[in-house]
Amino acid sequence: MSYNIKITPIEKSKIDTVDINNIIMGFSFSDHMFICDYHDGEWQNPRIEPLALIPTHPAAMALHYGQAIFEGMKATLGKDGTPLLFRPDENAKRLNFSADRMGMPTFPEDLFVESLKKLVAMEKNWIPTKEGSALYLRPFMYADEAFIGMRAATSFKFIVMASPSGPIYSHKIKLYAETKYIRAANGGTGEAKAAGNYAAAIRPTEYAKSKGYDQVLWLDAQDFEYIQEVGTMNIFFKIAGKFITPSLTGSILSGITRMSVIDVLRDKGYEVTERQITITEIKEAFANGTLEEAFGAGTAVGIAMIQEIGNGDFTLKFPEENPVSEMVKQTLNDIKLQKIEDKFGWIVEAK
Numbered sequence: 001m002s003y004n005i006k007i008t009p010i011e012k013s014k015i016d017t018v019d020i021n022n023i024i025m026g027f028s029f030s031d032h033m034f035i036c037d038y039h040d041g042e043w044q045n046p047r048i049e050p051l052a053l054i055p056t057h058p059a060a061m062a063l064h065y066g067q068a069i070f071e072g073m074k075a076t077l078g079k080d081g082t083p084l085l086f087r088p089d090e091n092a093k094r095l096n097f098s099a100d101r102m103g104m105p106t107f108p109e110d111l112f113v114e115s116l117k118k119l120v121a122m123e124k125n126w127i128p129t130k131e132g133s134a135l136y137l138r139p140f141m142y143a144d145e146a147f148i149g150m151r152a153a154t155s156f157k158f159i160v161m162a163s164p165s166g167p168i169y170s171h172k173i174k175l176y177a178e179t180k181y182i183r184a185a186n187g188g189t190g191e192a193k194a195a196g197n198y199a200a201a202i203r204p205t206e207y208a209k210s211k212g213y214d215q216v217l218w219l220d221a222q223d224f225e226y227i228q229e230v231g232t233m234n235i236f237f238k239i240a241g242k243f244i245t246p247s248l249t250g251s252i253l254s255g256i257t258r259m260s261v262i263d264v265l266r267d268k269g270y271e272v273t274e275r276q277i278t279i280t281e282i283k284e285a286f287a288n289g290t291l292e293e294a295f296g297a298g299t300a301v302g303i304a305m306i307q308e309i310g311n312g313d314f315t316l317k318f319p320e321e322n323p324v325s326e327m328v329k330q331t332l333n334d335i336k337l338q339k340i341e342d343k344f345g346w347i348v349e350a351k
């Protein structure tokens with residue numbers, strides 16, 4: 001279906017106020033945003049406007065009951081300067097999975113991709129060219145109906161904004177294996193990219209940081225034994241030459257970087273198994289010398305090499321060298337910059 005996206009361009013770009021190739025993620029925003037309203041049972045008035053504050057009623061239901069979901073994506077520039085998106089159809093599907101879980105309306109997947117293409121084409125000058133940098137895209141949906149009471153809202157906003165971002169980690173990271181707090185239990189909202197999942201993680205993450213760790217390694221809600229995911233990413237281990245990653249058992253986010261890493265590794269001839277993984281077996285692999293590499297995989301962080309997992313009771317240190325993890329990181333970066341062939345068909349031109 002073709003949509004009529006109304007475009008109101010900004011009078012003067014703010015691009016001169018930012019050094020986009022030398023920028024910390026999350027603080028700067030591009031000139032425009034895409035907005036679409038849901039009321040009377042349908043999505044209406046898709047438009048691109050100058051990024052601005054949004055008037056919000058104090059009773060807006062997202063503020064009280066947390067009907068809020070989001071996605072994370074990155075736009076890069078291809079070899080001839082064309083803006084590129086990475087697997088936007090997968091983000092569209094996951095947004096709708098989250099919407100369904102949270103009692104929110106789904107968003108037309110073709111309009112999702114169209115909105116991103118149009119916005120990114122307009123914000124082309126905001127795409128950093130430095131390797132490891134990108135224009136981070138944040139599609140999100142929230143309930144903006146003013147109502148006090150516990151039911152699904154009837155009006156929502158879907159918005160996409162863009163933020164030029166440098167790499168989050170230039171160092172290997174340390175993970176705090178959390179044994180007091182949990183992120184998600186089966187039947188909860190852990191599979192959805194719901195804002196509330198991140199809210200619940202903030203306090204434990206601050207605690208982990210105060211102890212010198214970068215992010216939390218979440219364990220299962222029952223026994224604190226099965227590895228789930230890391231604060232903002234999924235996790236992979238290489239043990240005795242083979243890769244394992246936690247299977248999606250109902251409380252883990254299905255990362256788009258995660259699914260891409262599995263394909264890249266298998267394409268390079270590595271065995272990758274999705275299964276339940278215990279922290280005990282990771283400790284055993286460390287003790288018997290077969291724990292070779294580990295990395296986190298997420299849109300914002302990309303591939304983050306893991307240096308250490310611990311929590312005061314134990315410490316697992318990973319080998320200095322992580323050649324296969326580096327290969328995965330390089331391959332994904334090279335696909336996104338069209339330095340190598342996109343044999344998986346993941347790249348979508350934004351024009």
Ligand code: COI
Pocket residue numbers: 071072073198232298299300301
């Ligand atoms: C992403 O990786 O895009 C995320 O959504 C994580 C975010 C909390 C920074």
